[in-house]
Amino acid sequence: EIVLTQSPGTLSLSPGERATLSCRASQSVSSSYLAWYQQKAGQAPRLLIYAASSRATGIPDRFSGSGSGTDFTLIISRLEPEDFAVYYCQQYVSSPRWTFGQGTKVEIK
Amino acid sequence: EVQLVESGGGLVKPGGSLRLSCAASGFTFSSYSMSWVRQAPGKGLEWVSSIGSISSYIYYADSVKGRFTISRDNAKNSLYLQMNSLRAEDTAVYYCARDRIAADYYGMDVWGQGTTVSVSS
DSSP states (O other): OOOEEEEOSEEEEOTTSOEEEEEEEEEEEOGGGEEEEEEOTTSOOEEEEETTTEEOTTOOTTEEEEEEEEEEEEEESSOOGGGOSEEEEEEESSSSSEEEOOOEEEEEO | OOEEEEEOOEEEOTTOOEEEEEEEESSOGGGSEEEEEEEOTTOOEEEEEEEOTTSOOEEEOTTTTTTEEEEEETTTTEEEEEEOSOOGGGOEEEEEEEEEESSSEEEEEEEOOOEEEEEOO
């Protein structure tokens, strides 16, 4: 069973700063099958990135994804007030078929 | 407008049953795989079950296998989750999501607002 481990658990930053979020898989994941989501309090998740580095429709270019194999990264180049939220990585294909990481909370410092 | 609307949540006793529904609109429902994802209070996202566009495949998380049944009615643009033998640990907000799968995986790109299931005596 593949496990996705996100770090850090919480990231305390100020608006305008750069956020770097990590997602590590317990075994190799095809970059074609790695996605990132944003979830704000009381809201449903929103797809940010698919195929490790492709932005979903309407996602601003301050969000970028990269990585391969077991190590993937989501970068928010300059935090806007609306970016403070919880972020999840997700893999598809390896058993169990879909897996989410435990999440990284980006909070205002 | 592309939209998913869940319904059917509520309070149920341990061992009881519930049937969740997800009504889709604004897109060709029969062309997409669909998934259920849940979130326990204060916890992260947990994938529950997925079904292919014409029910060509069905998968379940181990935590619900044998108790939950996913289904869809493409004529009614609807997705369902029949939940039996409910346990306290099934308490969560349940989301339905459109799943874009082709040669690559394009993610769960449309989500409903969620429906709350509480299992308690």
